[in-house]
Amino acid sequence: MTGLTTDLRRFRLPLREALTTAHGEVLHRDGLLLSIGDGTHIGWGEATPFPGWSVSDIESSAAALATVLVALSVVEDPDDPRLDHLLDDLEPEPAARAALSGAIADLRARRSGVSLAATLSVAPASTVAVNAMISAASPGDVAEQASAAAADGYRTLKVKVGVAEPAVDVERLAAARGSAGSELELRIDANGAWDVETAVAVLDDLSEFDISFCEEPTKGLEAIAVVGARSAIPVAIDESARTVDDIAAALATGSIDVVIVKPQALGGPDLAIRAVRLAAEFGATAVVTSMIDGAIGVAHALHVAAASGLDRAHGLATSSLLKADVGPAPELDAGRMVVPGASGIGIDPFDTLPL
Ligand SMILES: [Mg+2]
Incomplete structure (x- = not known):
């Protein structure tokens, strides 16, 4: 051999x-x-x-x-x-x-x-819902992006916040909710932009728009848990958690509702599915997300999402942000990503990689 x-x-x-x-x-x-x-x-x-x-x-x-x-x-x-x-x-x-x-x-x-998802779960999904990303600065552009995403079939929109003044974010979320209608799920991501007091105040102002959760309202797991305990909107940890142990410690506070699980950041599909299950053990939930990875990285995350048993939108629709890729991006149909049916991750990279 x-x-x-x-x-x-x-x-x-x-x-x-x-x-x-x-x-x-x-x-x-x-x-x-x-x-x-x-x-x-x-x-x-x-x-x-x-x-x-x-x-x-x-x-x-x-x-x-x-x-x-x-x-x-x-x-x-x-x-x-x-x-x-x-x-x-x-x-x-x-x-x-x-x-x-x-x-x-x-x-x-x-x-x-068998598919990678089938090695991680006895009943993997064949498609997973994904969210659209909205990062436009002006409320008018936010409204336009939100209705375009809804027209494309997305049922969950994630709006980036914390770049502009809080009053502008309130207008942006009002615009998103107004144009998305009452049925769509709205999430926000502050990427740690606010201090604890600002986060609690802004989330209070935004709570009228029925926001399902806010990622990283402030920096650091302890501070995010403090916001989670006081906030009108549930909170999610993302970049402040580097390891599965970090996630466990944050969940143990009882103030974290959602864990953003990035296989690339945690160290692979095995650790990612462990993080998904850990969240469930603590009564929290998880969202499997890519970090603008190439097609192979996205495929791994897609299989983790398919194996997660979580029928909610995952953050995998990032391939369209790239001008060139290492392989075929997953097929998207009406806000759902199709898990390739072939064995393993179900795709192969292109012969020539962009350099
Ligand atoms: Mg995030």
Whole structure:
């Protein structure tokens, strides 16, 4: 028997529009594609750390995965437990871990002839609802984006807040609710923009628009829990939680209602599904989300969402933000994303990657 075949390739995906974040402008997404093959099947994993957000960056991810390739060269069997030990070694590098965990899970699922979702759940969904993202600055543009999303079949809209003054956000949410109608679910994401007192006051002002939850109203798990305990709107943790342990500690406060689960940020589909189940144990819920990952990363997140048992909108409709991708983006139909039916993640990357 010959050893596993491996390959590591770099890619750069230009965004359609520059993204302004607290850490500066993001013009493109740099990542790595890892493949592990057994001679018959190939499993794919992706590492696409988000600058200023991820613990790891592209260079540390590449270095960590280069070490993994050396270790993998002596492994012959995809079920060898040494593969799982390699995952433990990658704990400080979640994006690299997500690539290795994803590639192993994809390869094992393909060898079994089942979808990745079917290896994570006994009853995976064949489609999952996804939310539309609304980031327009002016209330008029928000109203326009909201009605366009509703016309496209989206039943859940997520509005970015915290960039403008609170009074403007109140107008923006009034516009979103007004144009979306009373049936659609509205969520907001402040990305940690407010301090605790501002967050409590703004959420109180926004509560009349029937908002299901606010992601990261302020920075830090403890502060978010304080807001959650006092707020008129349930709160969600996202970037303040780096690990499954962080999520457990936050849920233990009893003031967190929703956990945003990003397989790329946590370290792969195995940890992501663990986070989903942890939220359920605490009586909270989860939303599986991509971080403007390439198509392979989105596919992993889609399978986690399909296995989550959560029939609510997930944050996976990010591929349209990219001008070029590493593979085919998932099919979207009336606000629902279709889980590919083939084994493993159900897609393969393009032969030529954008660089
Ligand atoms: Mg968020």
